[in-house]
Each structure stands twice: as structure tokens, then as C-alpha cells.
Amino acid sequence: MRRLLHNYFIILLLFFGIWSCKPAPTIQGRENMNFNKNWTFTKAQPKGDSWKTAGFDDSKWDQVMIPHTMQVEELVMKRQWQGKGRYRKTFSLPQERKGQNVLLRFEGVMTVADVWLNGQKLGRHEGGFLPFVYDITPHAKFGEENILALTVDNNDNPEVPPGKPISKLDFASYGGIYRNVNLIFREPLHITEDVEINRIGGGGITATFPEASEKQALVSAKANIRNTGKEKRRFTLKNTLLENGRAVSSANTENLDLASGQDLNFTTEMTVDKPNLWSPENPHLYTLRTEVLENGKPVDMVETRIGIRRIGFDGERRFLINGKPTYLRGANRHQEYPYVGYAISPEADYRDAYKIKQGGFDFIRLSHYPHSPAFMDACDELGIVVMNCIPGWQFIGNDKFKDLAVRDVREMIRRDRNHACAMIWETSLNESWQDETMRKRFNDAAKEELPGDQNITSSWQEGDFDMFVEARQHGGCQYDRKGVHRPLNAPVLDNKPSIVSEYGDWEYYAQNHGFHQTEFKGLKKEHRNSRQPRGAGEVRLIQQAFNYQEAHNDNLRSRATGDAIWVMYDYNRGYSPDLEHSGPMDIFRLPKFAYRFFQSQRDASENVKDQPHGPVLHIASYWTEKSKPHVRVYANADEVELFLNGKSIGKRKADTDEASTELNYPPFSFDLNKFVPGELKAVSYLKGKKQAETSVRTPGKASKLSLTADISGKKFKPESGDMIFVYATITDANSTTVPDAQNEITFSVEGPAKIIGQNPIKAEAGIIGALVRGTGKAGTITVSAKSVGLKSGKITL
Structure with missing residues (x-):
């Protein structure tokens, strides 16, 4: 028996030994590989072309990870850095991938990129906000070293939108490979990428919903399939709709043929009974799985997240989502972070969207360019309606500029057409006077790319667009729903549906609109406007909030179907050496x-x-000697009671002044005779029942530092190069924030992460943030903060 087992074991060894000597089998199917790590970068300009090929010594170049900005800037930029940067990446392709199609995809490079592989130029891409792809198969080396090289140029370029020089542009644009890079392996018979096939309707997958109700939906799935092989291919196209991993509908189209070098669109339709419809209150997502099968075996597969919904307008020009009138309360957003500009991680994009949703907004206008795919994904998941915009602001260039702007319309829609959140397309150049021919080119391009009644185009000028957008400083939507003219002189624009694209900032800054500005007695001019730093003090921050309240209330009286504050987050300005401080967040x-x-x-x-939004109750006061005895409380309730040091000041109904008539929940105002140190406590009631309570205390002497991390729905991922804010708060011995503390704070970090930007840095209104970025490795990270005279703080991520 032992000899029998011994002989059997020898046979097994021989079998596996012979098998292991055989060539490795060819890998089949699609693989998307993240290409963000192990790049080198320099601002130096090496002579000749040797830097584009193997053998070049780049050991003195910076070791960087994508997303990357070519210049880490100051917190408040005096002038954005502009110039050329060089990138290199050395990589190998597995020998067993030979015979496959290999694609290189850049999600965003600012602004002009020249790309080489192994010394062979792949091409030039002009434009910093949309993706581009190169098929590198002809130049790729399998089983050996490859050299990818880029020159990235972010100098002013009047031919590339937005075109306006940075010194005159009201936002910065930064530079670098600032969004994800991916390497894609796929079979010669494959599903193309969205921006790869330069023709009407683009490539990739397009999902539309000709019918959608709570009872039933029709899902139409169009796929662009290409054959780069040498022979004709016959295949089956299979579409499956998945809900939480379970198939709820499917459709096959069999015996399809593609000749060598040919690509065609194929469409299948699926019926879904009792669909879970997407809306801001219910952002339900399905997965559309598209497979290409040969002889019953998959050779390619792409999964696309979609949300089933229908949009439109009713007879009163109100916006409808699944037949329900929906007021789009929203904000504008610039995609900028301190120091690194646009080069933020996908997780950071999600956290931005999370704070927008938590802030009471269901709508975001992407001012003034397409934002990252990660941000769009977050809006899909969180239920935020998006107005997508092409790059542009107060500038029209030459014919090449116009052609690229039309290209941006097409590629923006190709990239984002399957996002449930993408409902409105701002297919015009913001505040740029376009002639009739150009307006028609924009609208025609949009309608060609996404035909049907689910493509809502918008413009701030007259034309064939579906929706009128206008900033409040231009007059806003100053007609009520019955067409009666209201205080400001604005055109009716064919009585189209309308939305207020910007409000709350300029009209107060310039003192040209706003009902009560002449009555702001006792306020200095700088106190009246909405551009207020977080450390400006209570009077100015309350005034900023009131400006937004008044303008929002006025918008609700108009015929507008939504509005967007300017702007969600404070940001650096291209032409001015200061921050634009009109954000409700800094x-x-x-x-x-x-x-x-x-x-x-x-x-x-x-x-x-x-999850339910829950009660909101906030006392707009730090309750210090500088505080006014007039106290304002924000609450989604119908009554609030205020207590000072345990004694009731009284229970109040919501305000009924002219700035509160249309609000869901107006503020609550309390007049105290004088400031008395101690505790202010508020208790809110809804329909007679206690809902929530909160309090603020007069702070004592600054004593210690307390650290918190801005998780906002996404855990920190240092292994991916994620970046996160860690906040240091100066408190007294009882952990009350000291709102006038401006101590200088020094941050330090242990583990696979680093501090980016200004360090040490002074606190503002008792709090300041540090930007912490992972270095590409997993591990425990500890952030510490210290300041002279204060007890140090520490937090572990």
C-alpha cells in the first residue's frame, strides 16, 4: 500500500512538473488597471527626446502619485503657477496579454497634453476637463519595459476652452494629471469606450428609459461593439439588469456579425416590472451588465450603474422627476481644494458631495466645467441632481475655440449620459455672448448626442434650449408662474421653464439687488455683503446667512423651478489675490x-x-461679550424655546417677516435685553412634541487642542493616495470652542501619510484644517497638533 501511494505521488509530481513547463495560457477578457502609482515628474525641460525612452535617468525627478498637481500652491494664491511639466512612467505588460487590445485612459489632464509611448507619439489632447483615450496596442511591448511620457502645459491658451487668461478668469484651473489614469485590457472583439469612437452618439454603452413608472419601465441599452481582429466575428450580445446582485430582467440578441475593422451600435430592450425609481429622496441604482459572447463564452463585459427615472416639466413649468413636481434647491461648486487645486482623490470628491447633500441641497451646478467621474458617481449614490456645464466664462475665442467648445458638448454628454443624476446640460458658455449660429451648434450637438425628451438643455440666452438659466444679478427669474412681471427687468424668454443659476453673492456684494440693503442700518459696507470669511465674526456671518435667506425666499416666489447659491465652498480666484468667501462652507x-x-x-x-435627515437645531451665536442680544435660531420645527442659564426666554413661532414668507422653515428670533455669560440652550418642537435640543456656552480661556477628521461618509484610504481634512479646534478646559482664538498650530503625522500645504498655520475662529494625504500604502496613521501654551491633541485614522 505504501509503495502504491509512493508511485501515485511520483506520477502527480511528473504531471504537475510537465504542466508547469508549458507556456502560461493567454489571459482572456477585460481588465481595468489603476495606473496612478509610480510616476516621476519634473518642471525642468530636458533637451532632446531621450527622456521619452528607456535608459533615461529620471532618478532626480519627483516621485509622484496621480492625482497630481504640478504646483502645490499657497492657501491664498497671489498668482497661479503656469508652465510645462514632464511626466514619466515605466511599466511592463504581461506576455500572456499579447494579442489583446490595450487602451490608455486619462480622466483629466490640465490643459494641453502631448503623449508618447516608447518614443512614439500617441497624440495631443487639448482641454483639461474631459477624458481622452489612446489605443497603445501598436506601440506596446509585452513581457518587457515600456516608457510612457507626457508633456503637460497649463499656460494660457485662447484656443482651448475656457480660453480666458488666468489673470482675468474668476477661478483658477491649476495643472497636471489631476484625475485617474487607467490601463484597459480587452479582446479584439470588444465594447468601446464612451469617448473613443468620434461619431454622433459616441461609443460605449447608452442606457435610456422610453417608459418609466412605478408599475413598469422599459430599459433601452445601446452598445457600440468593435472588431479589431483580422477575421469576421459572430457573437451574441446579452444585457442583464441587476438589482443588489440579482437579475431582474435580461435580453439577448444573437447571430450578430462584425467584419474586421468594423464597429456598429446594437440595441436591446428590457422590461422591468415595479421598478425602484431614482429620485433625490430615493437614489436607487441598478447595474446594467453588457456581455459579448462567442460560442456561449464571454469575451467582453462592461457594467454600468444606472438609475431608472423620467424627467420633464408640467404646465406650470415646474420640474418633474417621475411625475412629481420638485423644487431644485442647490448650489454651485468649484472642484478646488486648498494647496492641491483640482488634484483631489475620488474619496474627497465623494465627501464634497456628501456635505452638499447633508447641507440641505438636492441640486448642484458644476460651475463652470465638467467635474470628475467620482463626483458624478457620488451624486448618483446620494441623490443630487446635476446641471453639467461645458468649460467657459465671459469669453469667446476663434473658430478653433468654437469647434473645441462644440466637441466639449458632445464629449461631456458621452461621458455622463448614463448617470442618473445628470438631468440638465448647460450647453452654452457661461456669461459669454454667443451668436445665433453658435447657440444652434451647441443645442444641435447636444440633441444629436442624446436624442429624445430626456435631454434637457439650458442656456442664459434665447434659442432652442429647453430651459432658461439666469443669475439673480442679471435679473433672475423675475416673473411669477402667471407671467406677471416682478421688480426687475428680465426677458420672458418664450415663457420657458427657468432656474436661478446663481444667487446670494454678487447682488449683495455690488449692492445692486436685495430688498433690505438700504435698511441695513449700522452696518458697514463690508458687513452687508455675502463674501464673509469664517472668522469674520457673528454679525457678518449672520448677515451672510440672511442674504441667502432673503434671496432664496424671493426665488421661491418667482417662476423658477430651482435655484443655486453662489458658491458652496470658498475658493481661490484666478485674477484676484484673495479667496472668494461667499460659500456657506470655507x-x-x-x-x-x-x-x-x-x-x-x-x-x-x-x-x-x-436615513431620515433628522432634526436640525442651531443657535447662530458663540455667546461671547461681542454677541448681539438678538439671537437667531435655525430649526426644521414649528416652535423653539430658548433658555439662558436655565431660565426660559420664551417659546417662539417662526419669523414672519418679508424674507421668510416662502421658506419651508423660517428662522426663529429672540430678543434678549443684554449679554449675560453662561449657557444658551434651545429646544425645538414639532406639532407640540419635543424634537431636539442644543446649547452654546460662553467660552473660557484657551486650554487645549481637540482633533477630528472629516470622514463624511468615506473612510480614509491612504493606500490609494486619498486625502482628508483633519481639524484642530482650540477649546477651553470644558471643551467649548474659543471662537476668537488665532493660535499658530503645528501638525505632524506618523504612518504612511504626509501633511500638504501650510504648516504651521494660524487658527481661524478657533479652528483650522490640515490636509493629510496617504502615500500609497496601507497602515495606521496618527496626526498630532501642538501650539504654544495649549495641551496637544492627537487622532488616529
Whole structure:
């Protein structure tokens, strides 16, 4: 028996030994490989072409990870850095992948990119906000070293939108490979990428919903399939709709043929009974799985997240989502972080969207360019309606500029057409006077790319667009729903549906609109406007919140079907050496009083990502000697009671002044005779029942530092190069924030992460943020903060 087992064991060894000597089998199917790590970068300009090929010594170049900015800037930029940068990446392709098609995809490079592989130029891409792809198969080496090289140029370029010189542009654009890079392996018979096939309707997958109700939906799935092989291919196209991993519908189209070098669109339709419809209150997503099968075996597969929904307008020009009138309360957003500009991680994009949703907003206008795919994904998941915009602001260039702007319309729609959140397309150049021919080119391009009644185009000028957008400083939507003219002189624009694209900032800054500005007695001019730093003090922050309240209330009286504050987050300005401070959150994503006002406009019972929004109750005061005895409270309730040191000041109904008539939940005002140090406590009531309570205390002497991390729905991922804000708060011995503390704070970090930007840095209103970025490795990270005279703080991520 032992000899029998011994002989059997020898046979097994021989079998596996012979098998292991055989060539490795060819890998089949699609693989998307993240290409963000192990790049080198320099601002130096090496002579000749040797830097584009193997053998070049780049050991003295910076070792970087994508997303990457070519210049880490100051917190407040005096002038954005502009110039050329060089990138290199050395990589190998597995020998067993030979015979496959290999694609290189860049999600965003600012602004002009020249790309080489192994010394062979792949091409030039002009434009910093949309993706581009190169098929590198002809130049790729399998089983040996490859050299990818880029020159990236972010100098002013009047031919590339937005075109306006940075010194005159009201936002910065930064530079570098600032969004993800991916390497894609696929079979010669494959599904193309969205921006790969330069023709009407683009490539990739297009999902539309000709019918959608609570009873039944029709899902139409169009796939662009290409054959780069040498022979004709016959295949089956299979589409499956998955809900939480379970198939709910499917459709096959068999015996399809593609000749060598040919690509065609193929469409299948699926019926879904009792679909779970996508809306801001219910952002339900399905997965559309598209497979290419040969002889019953898959050779390619792509999964696309979709949300089933229908949009439109009713007879009163109100916006409808699944037949329900929906007011789009929203904000504008610039995609900028301090120091690194646009080069933020996908997780950071999600956290931005999370704070927007938590702030009471269901709508975001992407000012003034397409934002990252990660941000769009987050809006899909969280239930935020998006107005997508092409790059542009107060500038029209030459014919090449115009052609590239039309290209941007097409590629923006190709990239984002399957996002449930993408409902409105701003297919015009913001505040740029376009002639009739150009307006028609824009609208025609949009309608060609996405035919049907689910493509809502918008413009701030007259034309064939579906929706009129206008900033409040231009007159806003100053007609009520019955067409009666209201205070400001604005055109009716064919009585089209309309939305207020910007409000709350310029009209107060320039003192040209706003009902009560002449009555702001005792306020200095700088106190009256909405551009208020978080450390500006209570009077100015309350005034900022009131400006937004007044303008929002006025918008609700108009015929507009939504509005968007300018702007969600404070940001650097291209032409001015200061921050634009009109955000309800600052550049570190720390809230001002205005953020709490907007939070209070959402019902406590309304779902936000499968959870009730909950009670909002905030006292807009630090309750110090500088505080006014007039106290304002924000709450999504119908009554609030205020207590001072345990004694009731009284229970109040919501305000009924002219700036509160249309609000879901107006603020609550309390007049105290004088300031008395101690505790202010508020208790809110809804329909007679206690809902929530909160308090603020007069702070004592600054004593210690307390650290918190801005998780905002996404855990920190240092292994991917994620970046996160860590906040240091100066408190007294009882952990009360000291709102006038401006101590200088020094941050330090242990583990696979680093501090980016200004360090040490002074606190503002008792709090300051540090930007912490992972270095590409997993591990425990500890962030510490210290300041002279204060007890140090520490947090572990």
C-alpha cells in the first residue's frame, strides 16, 4: 500500500512538473488597471527626446502619485503657477496579454497634453476637463519595459476652452494629471469606450428609459461593439439588469456579425416590472451588465450603474422627476481644494458631495466645467441632481475655440449620459455672448448626442434650449408662474421653464439687488455683503446667512423651478489675490452659519441616503461679550424655546417677516435685553412634541487642542493616495470652542501619510484644517497638533 501511494505521488509530481513547463495560457477578457502609482515628474525641460525612452535617468525627478498637481500652491494664491511639466512612467505588460487590445485612459489632464509611448507619439489632447483615450496596442511591448511620457502645459491658451487668461478668469484651473489614469485590457472583439469612437452618439454603452413608472419601465441599452481582429466575428450580445446582485430582467440578441475593422451600435430592450425609481429622496441604482459572447463564452463585459427615472416639466413649468413636481434647491461648486487645486482623490470628491447633500441641497451646478467621474458617481449614490456645464466664462475665442467648445458638448454628454443624476446640460458658455449660429451648434450637438425628451438643455440666452438659466444679478427669474412681471427687468424668454443659476453673492456684494440693503442700518459696507470669511465674526456671518435667506425666499416666489447659491465652498480666484468667501462652507469645508440655515430647510422626516435627515437645531451665536442680544435660531420645527442659564426666554413661532414668507422653515428670533455669560440652550418642537435640543456656552480661556477628521461618509484610504481634512479646534478646559482664538498650530503625522500645504498655520475662529494625504500604502496613521501654551491633541485614522 505504501509503495502504491509512493508511485501515485511520483506520477502527480511528473504531471504537475510537465504542466508547469508549458507556456502560461493567454489571459482572456477585460481588465481595468489603476495606473496612478509610480510616476516621476519634473518642471525642468530636458533637451532632446531621450527622456521619452528607456535608459533615461529620471532618478532626480519627483516621485509622484496621480492625482497630481504640478504646483502645490499657497492657501491664498497671489498668482497661479503656469508652465510645462514632464511626466514619466515605466511599466511592463504581461506576455500572456499579447494579442489583446490595450487602451490608455486619462480622466483629466490640465490643459494641453502631448503623449508618447516608447518614443512614439500617441497624440495631443487639448482641454483639461474631459477624458481622452489612446489605443497603445501598436506601440506596446509585452513581457518587457515600456516608457510612457507626457508633456503637460497649463499656460494660457485662447484656443482651448475656457480660453480666458488666468489673470482675468474668476477661478483658477491649476495643472497636471489631476484625475485617474487607467490601463484597459480587452479582446479584439470588444465594447468601446464612451469617448473613443468620434461619431454622433459616441461609443460605449447608452442606457435610456422610453417608459418609466412605478408599475413598469422599459430599459433601452445601446452598445457600440468593435472588431479589431483580422477575421469576421459572430457573437451574441446579452444585457442583464441587476438589482443588489440579482437579475431582474435580461435580453439577448444573437447571430450578430462584425467584419474586421468594423464597429456598429446594437440595441436591446428590457422590461422591468415595479421598478425602484431614482429620485433625490430615493437614489436607487441598478447595474446594467453588457456581455459579448462567442460560442456561449464571454469575451467582453462592461457594467454600468444606472438609475431608472423620467424627467420633464408640467404646465406650470415646474420640474418633474417621475411625475412629481420638485423644487431644485442647490448650489454651485468649484472642484478646488486648498494647496492641491483640482488634484483631489475620488474619496474627497465623494465627501464634497456628501456635505452638499447633508447641507440641505438636492441640486448642484458644476460651475463652470465638467467635474470628475467620482463626483458624478457620488451624486448618483446620494441623490443630487446635476446641471453639467461645458468649460467657459465671459469669453469667446476663434473658430478653433468654437469647434473645441462644440466637441466639449458632445464629449461631456458621452461621458455622463448614463448617470442618473445628470438631468440638465448647460450647453452654452457661461456669461459669454454667443451668436445665433453658435447657440444652434451647441443645442444641435447636444440633441444629436442624446436624442429624445430626456435631454434637457439650458442656456442664459434665447434659442432652442429647453430651459432658461439666469443669475439673480442679471435679473433672475423675475416673473411669477402667471407671467406677471416682478421688480426687475428680465426677458420672458418664450415663457420657458427657468432656474436661478446663481444667487446670494454678487447682488449683495455690488449692492445692486436685495430688498433690505438700504435698511441695513449700522452696518458697514463690508458687513452687508455675502463674501464673509469664517472668522469674520457673528454679525457678518449672520448677515451672510440672511442674504441667502432673503434671496432664496424671493426665488421661491418667482417662476423658477430651482435655484443655486453662489458658491458652496470658498475658493481661490484666478485674477484676484484673495479667496472668494461667499460659500456657506470655507475652503477647508468648515461650516458657517449659512450652512445651518440651508440644513434647516429640509424636513426632518425626509430620507437622505436611506436615513431620515433628522432634526436640525442651531443657535447662530458663540455667546461671547461681542454677541448681539438678538439671537437667531435655525430649526426644521414649528416652535423653539430658548433658555439662558436655565431660565426660559420664551417659546417662539417662526419669523414672519418679508424674507421668510416662502421658506419651508423660517428662522426663529429672540430678543434678549443684554449679554449675560453662561449657557444658551434651545429646544425645538414639532406639532407640540419635543424634537431636539442644543446649547452654546460662553467660552473660557484657551486650554487645549481637540482633533477630528472629516470622514463624511468615506473612510480614509491612504493606500490609494486619498486625502482628508483633519481639524484642530482650540477649546477651553470644558471643551467649548474659543471662537476668537488665532493660535499658530503645528501638525505632524506618523504612518504612511504626509501633511500638504501650510504648516504651521494660524487658527481661524478657533479652528483650522490640515490636509493629510496617504502615500500609497496601507497602515495606521496618527496626526498630532501642538501650539504654544495649549495641551496637544492627537487622532488616529
